[in-house]
């Protein structure tokens with residue numbers, strides 16, 4: 263039997279992924295997520311040829327320099343890869359791979375949950391139920407805003423943005439979008455393109471962030487002010503894209519009607535002022551958190567590792 267290749271996993275994955283990892287590689291999935299120092303030490307002690315890491319494990323150029331020379335591939339079990347210095351990895355001959363495609367549907371589904379939760383004041387209603395339904399809403403109380411037919415502006419019309427648009431069309435929502443490049447008509451699916459974000463903002467009753475992180479703050483106070491009063495803001499992309507002070511002010515003043523957020527500037531954890539506001543619907547970064555999707559993401563990370571260690575090309579090598 264050929265000797266198994268040496269892998270270090272920084273976190274336990276789903277049971278089926280852990281089992282495959284153990285059967286194909288020389289690896290011991292840890293019982294809990296490891297810190298960066300623990301991962302680097304484990305990689306050195308184990309003589310690792312590959313690392314499988316999660317979104318919360320930051321690997322800077324300095325960290326990568328502390329890895330043993332035999333590491334050939336780092337696979338992250340996430341679609342986002344801004345936590346890894348890809349250029350520094352490449353200069354050390356290490357391939358970085360992520361998990362695109364497999365989480366598109368689950369993330370777009372979560373995004374619709376944010377849309378419905380924010381528009382229909384779900385947090386307030388759930389709190390009322392948790393408290394025994396003590397608030398007896400009258401006919402004109404506890405009202406949300408209609409989702410059906412609202413105009414949605416999508417920033418970032420990649421796979422996830424398009425999957426959100428597909429679902430929003432089911433709610434008869436007219437779709438606008440801003441993207442670095444205009445899509446072909448078949449991918450646009452009737453959505454209206456805006457080359458400049460500023461031109462789109464005044465038309466968005468709902469603004470939806472669906473672009474990768476790692477590109478600085480996109481939503482500033484000025485951009486929140488450019489939305490129509492009472493607009494709904496949704497973010498399942500990255501908290502780093504948003505000036506959270508400006509977001510809190512816009513929610514408190516009513517410039518934003520509500521926000522549905524799955525991501526925050528400082529995770530895990532978040533600014534509690536967001537929760538104190540009645541008009542927020544908040545989730546703890548669960549975009550891809552289904553049994554099927556998390557399993558598929560882990561399997562995809564293992565596919566990438568296996569490809570590189572077998573002398574092939576990682577199907578999801580990050581080129582950035």
Ligand code: GLV
Nearest residue numbers: 317339340341342
């Ligand atoms: C989730 O945020 C991911 O990048 O996979």
